[in-house]
Amino acid sequence: MSAPAVRHADLLRYRDEFPLLDASVYLNTCSLGARSERSRRRLDAFLADWDELGARAWYKRWLGELDGLREDFGALIGTPAAEVTLASSVSAALAVVASALDPIHRGKRATLEHLAAAGVAAGSGPRPRVVTTALDFPTIGHQWLARAPLGVELVVVPSADGLTVPLQAFETAIDDRTALVATGHVYFTTGARNELRPLAELCHERGALLLIDAYQATGIVPTDVAADGVDVYVSGTLKWLFGGPGTAFGWVRPSLRDALRPTTTGWFSSARQFAFDVDELDLAADGRRYELGTPSIPSAAIARGGLELVREIGVEQVGERTLDLGDLLIRLATDAALDVRAVRAAAGRGGIVPIAVADPKPVVDALAGEGIIVDFRPGVVRCSPAFYNTEDEVRLLVDRLSAHVPAQDRRIS
Ligand SMILES: Cc1ncc(COP(=O)(O)O)c(C=O)c1O
Numbered sequence: 001m002s003a004p005a006v007r008h009a010d011l012l013r014y015r016d017e018f019p020l021l022d023a024s025v026y027l028n029t030c031s032l033g034a035r036s037e038r039s040r041r042r043l044d045a046f047l048a049d050w051d052e053l054g055a056r057a058w059y060k061r062w063l064g065e066l067d068g069l070r071e072d073f074g075a076l077i078g079t080p081a082a083e084v085t086l087a088s089s090v091s092a093a094l095a096v097v098a099s100a101l102d103p104i105h106r107g108k109r110a111t112l113e114h115l116a117a118a119g120v121a122a123g124s125g126p127r128p129r130v131v132t133t134a135l136d137f138p139t140i141g142h143q144w145l146a147r148a149p150l151g152v153e154l155v156v157v158p159s160a161d162g163l164t165v166p167l168q169a170f171e172t173a174i175d176d177r178t179a180l181v182a183t184g185h186v187y188f189t190t191g192a193r194n195e196l197r198p199l200a201e202l203c204h205e206r207g208a209l210l211l212i213d214a215y216q217a218t219g220i221v222p223t224d225v226a227a228d229g230v231d232v233y234v235s236g237t238l239k240w241l242f243g244g245p246g247t248a249f250g251w252v253r254p255s256l257r258d259a260l261r262p263t264t265t266g267w268f269s270s271a272r273q274f275a276f277d278v279d280e281l282d283l284a285a286d287g288r289r290y291e292l293g294t295p296s297i298p299s300a301a302i303a304r305g306g307l308e309l310v311r312e313i314g315v316e317q318v319g320e321r322t323l324d325l326g327d328l329l330i331r332l333a334t335d336a337a338l339d340v341r342a343v344r345a346a347a348g349r350g351g352i353v354p355i356a357v358a359d360p361k362p363v364v365d366a367l368a369g370e371g372i373i374v375d376f377r378p379g380v381v382r383c384s385p386a387f388y389n390t391e392d393e394v395r396l397l398v399d400r401l402s403a404h405v406p407a408q409d410r411r412i413s
Helices: 005-017 037-053 056-077 090-100 102-106 109-117 138-145 167-173 196-205 254-259 297-313 315-335 360-369 391-404
Strands: 084-087 129-133 153-157 178-184 209-213 232-236 248-252 353-356 375-377 380-383
Touching: 005 037, 005 297, 005 315, 037 056, 037 297, 056 084, 056 248, 056 297, 084 090, 090 102, 090 138, 090 209, 090 232, 090 248, 102 109, 102 178, 109 254, 129 138, 129 167, 138 153, 138 178, 153 167, 167 178, 167 196, 178 196, 196 209, 248 254, 297 315, 315 353, 315 391, 360 375, 360 380, 360 391
Parallel strands: 129 153, 129 178, 178 209, 209 232
Antiparallel strands: 084 248, 232 248, 353 380, 375 380
């Protein structure tokens, strides 16, 4: 990718917003994005409102903050705020969605007819299977493994090259008993990116739904969930949204959302939340239908600081710079005879660049001792430069990696 240099220089102005960038050479955004001063100001405002207003802060400020959060998330994926579901983690969002899919697994006639009427493909018989991949984050598989006592079967598609899962591999795994394909937009270990639209088309041709875990993509990969044909999208603020822990979100295609009823629920999903009816459950006809209980307002405040930044700069610009720095890292590391395990084409990856090292932990520790922060997964040092990093920081990383990884440890296959 070739973005004008002036744009890159403009982005570096934002470094002042992130204290962590003074404290270290921080190249680990895929684990935890740095925290901005905007997040601190918003957190301070939350505390001040609490002290000044007590419970009135809910109505005067905090419910409005939650609406703002929905707006922020919706803007990132091309949907209205009302379609967004707030959650405390991707796992929590997935658990609610998984509970709503049970009638599809069991082939409950009324639900299938309802789905067909809503134009959502689900076939006519039971669909007990959920397809995921060996490269996906464990919480995806775990949601449906936990439902094995209900008859749900998890099918895990292997990755032949250890880096990607091609469309043909999904094609082989999906059959007329598959309810759902649940996979990542960008894989958390390899950084490989799936193209959403062909995957969605494949799923729908077979009568299956597509769920995308976009935790490693939201904020750096421009996305329009409806146009891409995604049925369920989940993500969170911890990484490329610079929004810290405690805030995640989901989106369920409206026709599907309203045709299903989650059985894992909470009072924030009620259509009349503040009527306080204990004996009636009328689920909301918007994204709140899949919510649970009281959200963490301090987390929301911190998250909104990061989201404000990403929206101000724009996902396209942030993403372009992130991929450019990834390109530079891949090129320099390859020149230094390090074993880069990333997809080379920028369009086929996100912000993660794994470098194979037989025993990565001591290397990551040695780098940390020099103030260079990356992390590791089995067999790889996981590097993830973000828009706020400099090219010199990437050069330094490659230089020090070369010094710390002995030649015999560089290729493990
Ligand atoms: C792709 C992906 N999915 C999910 C998660 C975690 O989700 P949760 O919010 O449930 O902790 C992560 C990272 O922590 C991730 O990288």
